[in-house]
Amino acid sequence: MVDTEKDTAAPEDQVHDLEAGIEHDVVEALAADDQGRLADLIRPLHHADIADLLERLNTEDRGQVIDLLRDDFDPEILTELDETVRDQVIDRIGVAEVVAAVQELDSDDALEVVEELDKDEQQQVLDAIPIGDRRRIEEGLSYPEDSAGRLMQREVVTVPTFWNVGQTIDYIRESADSSVENELPTQFYDLFVVDPLHKPVGTIPLSRILRSARHVPVTDIMEMEMKMLPVNTDQEDVAFVFRQRDLVSAPVVDDGGRLVGAITIDDVVDVIDEEHEEDIMLLGGVKEDDLYNATLDTTRARFGWLLINLVTAILASTVIGLFDATLEQMVALAVLMPIVASMGGNAGTQTLTVAVRALAMKELTPTNAARVIGKEALVGVFNGVLFAGLIGVVAWAWFGNPALGVVIGLAMIVNMIVAGLAGTTIPLVLERVGIDPAVASSVFLTTITDVVGFFVFLGLAALILF
Numbered sequence: 001m002v003d004t005e006k007d008t009a010a011p012e013d014q015v016h017d018l019e020a021g022i023e024h025d026v027v028e029a030l031a032a033d034d035q036g037r038l039a040d041l042i043r044p045l046h047h048a049d050i051a052d053l054l055e056r057l058n059t060e061d062r063g064q065v066i067d068l069l070r071d072d073f074d075p076e077i078l079t080e081l082d083e084t085v086r087d088q089v090i091d092r093i094g095v096a097e098v099v100a101a102v103q104e105l106d107s108d109d110a111l112e113v114v115e116e117l118d119k120d121e122q123q124q125v126l127d128a129i130p131i132g133d134r135r136r137i138e139e140g141l142s143y144p145e146d147s148a149g150r151l152m153q154r155e156v157v158t159v160p161t162f163w164n165v166g167q168t169i170d171y172i173r174e175s176a177d178s179s180v181e182n183e184l185p186t187q188f189y190d191l192f193v194v195d196p197l198h199k200p201v202g203t204i205p206l207s208r209i210l211r212s213a214r215h216v217p218v219t220d221i222m223e224m225e226m227k228m229l230p231v232n233t234d235q236e237d238v239a240f241v242f243r244q245r246d247l248v249s250a251p252v253v254d255d256g257g258r259l260v261g262a263i264t265i266d267d268v269v270d271v272i273d274e275e276h277e278e279d280i281m282l283l284g285g286v287k288e289d290d291l292y293n294a295t296l297d298t299t300r301a302r303f304g305w306l307l308i309n310l311v312t313a314i315l316a317s318t319v320i321g322l323f324d325a326t327l328e329q330m331v332a333l334a335v336l337m338p339i340v341a342s343m344g345g346n347a348g349t350q351t352l353t354v355a356v357r358a359l360a361m362k363e364l365t366p367t368n369a370a371r372v373i374g375k376e377a378l379v380g381v382f383n384g385v386l387f388a389g390l391i392g393v394v395a396w397a398w399f400g401n402p403a404l405g406v407v408i409g410l411a412m413i414v415n416m417i418v419a420g421l422a423g424t425t426i427p428l429v430l431e432r433v434g435i436d437p438a439v440a441s442s443v444f445l446t447t448i449t450d451v452v453g454f455f456v457f458l459g460l461a462a463l464i465l466f
Helices: 022-031 035-042 047-056 059-072 076-080 083-093 095-104 107-115 119-128 131-141 165-174 206-211 235-245 265-283 295-321 324-329 331-360 369-399 402-432 437-464
Strands: 158-160 190-194 200-205 249-253 259-264
Touching: 022 035, 022 047, 022 059, 035 059, 047 059, 047 076, 047 083, 059 083, 076 083, 076 107, 083 095, 095 107, 095 119, 095 131, 107 119, 107 131, 119 131, 158 165, 165 206, 190 206, 190 259, 200 206, 200 249, 235 249, 235 265, 259 265, 265 331, 295 324, 295 437, 324 331, 324 437, 331 369, 331 402, 331 437, 369 402, 402 437
Parallel strands: 158 190
Antiparallel strands: 190 200, 249 259
């Protein structure tokens, strides 16, 4: 009979919310050097919450918390930390503790920790761990960064085609014995049926195994249609496949089609978050999350992008300089000019954001590109006409000159159309030439809307008003 009563978690099992005052209490305990209270606050926390706490503390307080946890350090904490903070934590706990952590972690998490180490530290860790673990990690390091090979878990549950359900269940249970040669993952969702060449021929959800009779052959209940991921598949494509097929795990195969590992949904969630964060950062001209980096490192990383923006700003100013005589004759032009460029830039950014996201999700393709570009051009026309009427009336009422209202209205229409076209075509062109649209789209868009906005507005003013 199923118990329908609501579960009540014990206090130590409840999810701790750092926003509910724990962080503040920890800081107070650190300031008072109250080690007992500090231990009572930290030890019940989930490893992910401890990682969040370590990221929020300053370097000195972080060191004290690490020292407190040293004797009972949860290796999973390392997998949840920002790379910069993880480096500081590893320096504090020492290579010996990292070696112990790597041996406790699943192969995919162990690889994530090792790959971020300096070469010398990486070699020290590899030399200190057992040969089996070392070979798995070295194999993972041989694959390209951000590939399925780096992402996959090498411990998988495989069964031969001639087994039945009973043999499979017995094998899984017996694997808890440390004497079993092939170590199985501590957590898994699917079993893979393999042929004598270790090529996957089918997959069986764990739930189906448990619901089937012991005498049933595994080939009778396996799913033959499965999505196999080549080991060099980019992690962004891996995430796309999981989303499209609603997968919880997928087999990874080498060039010969042999099963070498599996990717599970928990790792794909991290990839989705990482790729989303990367695109957002790049759209803002930041290569990576530098919240925890040193001031000089952050300054250096952002300087290049700001330099590019300075060059484009000079280009826009040069266009304005072509009409300096026109501006001298009517000060109102200088007052209204930024409105045209700003509206074009904002409209273009809206279109650009949608286009970059659609490209990342593979929703914008050569097949529908023309239709999408046409739609955005029409949106530019409609919004341009609407806002042209509004700003035209405002300019007329403000400066008492109806012709000025016509000029800014026409310029608004042109720039809104250009913004819609540029916001869609720029990402498409950049992707076609092999440049990440999230990296360079915004600077090109801003340049185009500024230059076109200034040129059209001042050019029309020169033709109509003088």
